[in-house]
Amino acid sequence: MTARIVDVETIDVRFPTSRQLDGSDAMNEAPDYSAAYVVLKTDAADVPDGHGFTFTIGRGNDLAVHAARAIGERAVGRTVEEITGDLGGFSRHLLGDSQLRWLGPDKGAVHLGTAAVLNAAWDLAAKQAGKPVWKLLADMTPQQIVDLVDWRYLKDALTPEDALAMLAEKAAGRAEREAYVREHGYPAYTTSAGWLGYDDAKLARLCQEAVDAGWDSVKLKVGADLQDDIRRCRIARDIIGPDRRLMIDANQTLGVDEAVAWAKALAEFDIWWFEEPTSPDDVLGHAAIARRIGPTRVATGEHAHNAVMFKQFLQADAIGICQIDACRLGGVNEAVAALLLAAAHGVPVCPHAGGVGLCELVQHLSIFDYIAVSGSMENRVIEYVDHLHEHFHDPVRVRGSRYLVPEAPGYSARIRRATLDAHRFPDGPVWSGGDRVAS
């Protein structure tokens, strides 16, 4: 019997995080962290389903769900073998509906929905292989990795042949690096201390708790008021001391010249990177900022919607830190494209995480990057936010500022059914008033 995809389940899951201003920043004053959740269902007894999602911050999650359903229906009827045996081809199939493509292309709600479906397909493929996604990737040959990527728009920056040579050069050291990361984990940093909605006392307390918990790198949200930010950076730097890294994140609120002025005013606090200083679409703007604020690095990518954007940020020397997002890029395949481009340009990838389950996903991508692509952990840290992990079957494990390697087969994407039921919008008890206790 050939197993097939027989159904796609989509669920609008929302967490009422705005009730406590967790996750607040200068652009997003009151987010309700949400997932457009997808289950690809098969008729196989051994691997019955794959789970995936994309992340949004509340209103509009229904649009992402709706998009995921439209894209997911393109999987129904396909054999599991067709999908897991050629994930590059499946990715191109999902992205190739010319009518749906018009709403992007390769951006916005449709691309978010595509990410959810493709993430579920990778979860399915990894479960079928009995491996976590990072291991499924790290066991692929260089040619198999290259074949995951749609090269149509990327060849002027990196040819498939050059990518193949780069991967082949790293192949010999894979086993050694896998052993190393299994033993030592992967470096992380924390954003939990620095949300903009917190007052100074809470900021100071959380910075101290971060130091006490062993964190070496701390990120603050900035961008609403410069005088406030000077005061908050001073508080943070005083507490974390001169040797830990301090990063700032303006969440796109500034124009190019304003961002430069902001960075210069905060330079005395020794800022490692300045994240999302301006519009995420502004490659040339980021390049102009980068030229003017060194040695602080420009970081962006959580809102860079596709590999063409990362290609340009790298070509223009616009970023010193490349922040891929596992749910905004069109799933694992496009994330792999970004990893290859970044490695070819010598720029470290420090994935965006937090939200709902982003930590769970991006750890797979960074571990794969270390083992098979860049081969380095230097200047690389995965974002960590201590929110909502308890809702996952296979939550991230962080010890002493490092992610431990996930071992369970799949993409660590599966949310507990009780959570899905309780947080389903708008009819789950968390939202309908049946249970007003915030999660």
Next chain:
Amino acid sequence: MTARIVDVETIDVRFPTSRQLDGSDAMNEAPDYSAAYVVLKTDAADVPDGHGFTFTIGRGNDLAVHAARAIGERAVGRTVEEITGDLGGFSRHLLGDSQLRWLGPDKGAVHLGTAAVLNAAWDLAAKQAGKPVWKLLADMTPQQIVDLVDWRYLKDALTPEDALAMLAEKAAGRAEREAYVREHGYPAYTTSAGWLGYDDAKLARLCQEAVDAGWDSVKLKVGADLQDDIRRCRIARDIIGPDRRLMIDANQTLGVDEAVAWAKALAEFDIWWFEEPTSPDDVLGHAAIARRIGPTRVATGEHAHNAVMFKQFLQADAIGICQIDACRLGGVNEAVAALLLAAAHGVPVCPHAGGVGLCELVQHLSIFDYIAVSGSMENRVIEYVDHLHEHFHDPVRVRGSRYLVPEAPGYSARIRRATLDAHRFPDGPVWSGGDRVAS
């Protein structure tokens, strides 16, 4: 009594254009031209509503409708005066929902929905003023025009002060130019001859008909097969002769180096512009192509999703023709931003049209550009496709390759109710089988 917006009606309208391959190109093999249609309803007796829409090509139009409803609800309860008296502020209000913004920002389904709502608000404002939209705009002071624009991300390319000075310099000649365009109309070109799905005989016949009808400029779709394109360009150039302009459009199908090779292979046919050679997100790619294919100009913009993209295309000298789209940009306000940026960089704006009602909308923008912004018609042509105009209350009027100036108050956006009823998806008779005659 203060009039208010009391309701927003949204309608999913689709035309089964794929049944005849009208509108086929190398990327979009079978589009069903569609509109996510919005009616902002007021409680005022004199101006009961404003009509607007965004354009898609079929599947996914429901997503644009859904987004337009989510955005449109932000208008309900506002006074008409608040909206029409400060269209810049209203635009920022629509774009400013931080949760919905996450799905873009400023791109994809949510931005398309915003365009539909804002276009309806402009229709309402123009009807209230008793003027067509072009005249409402052309009667504004330079300061009022500058205030329509969100300058947050644009000031590094053009400051509001410089935009004001540019507009002030053109103010003296407005009356003369208005009289000229009323008398002579605005230049246009035709795409109707060159859809990729047509065979050579139909292409030749339609090119001859275009010449006979007085067109000076003809555009062909290319990008699927180079040998086919060489043959088709030869057919077209032979029929239109050496003095008419020939343009080509690859609809994003090529990589950067491929696009250059394509342009060089077709150079013998004296191509005025090469449209959408590659990914619409690839500013640096378009710049590289532009440097290598002169004197053919690079044209793009129908998929450029916001003013930040146009800013960069202009800063990078990536385009010689700026093709704004009235429904992909976030409504009239963002189109005005693009017009100002293009004029400041000396690049002619030749709007994308065709689809459903795009000709009806963009004529207003180009006429305003001529009267008050660029002050020139040189190297400027509005796309014209002879499709679906019969469904509009105030359809474009084209005579001898020129658009005649629209005179009715509003944005020419209103579709006939009988059309809305017949083409409503999926339950209108055109789609439900009650009327299988293609429109």
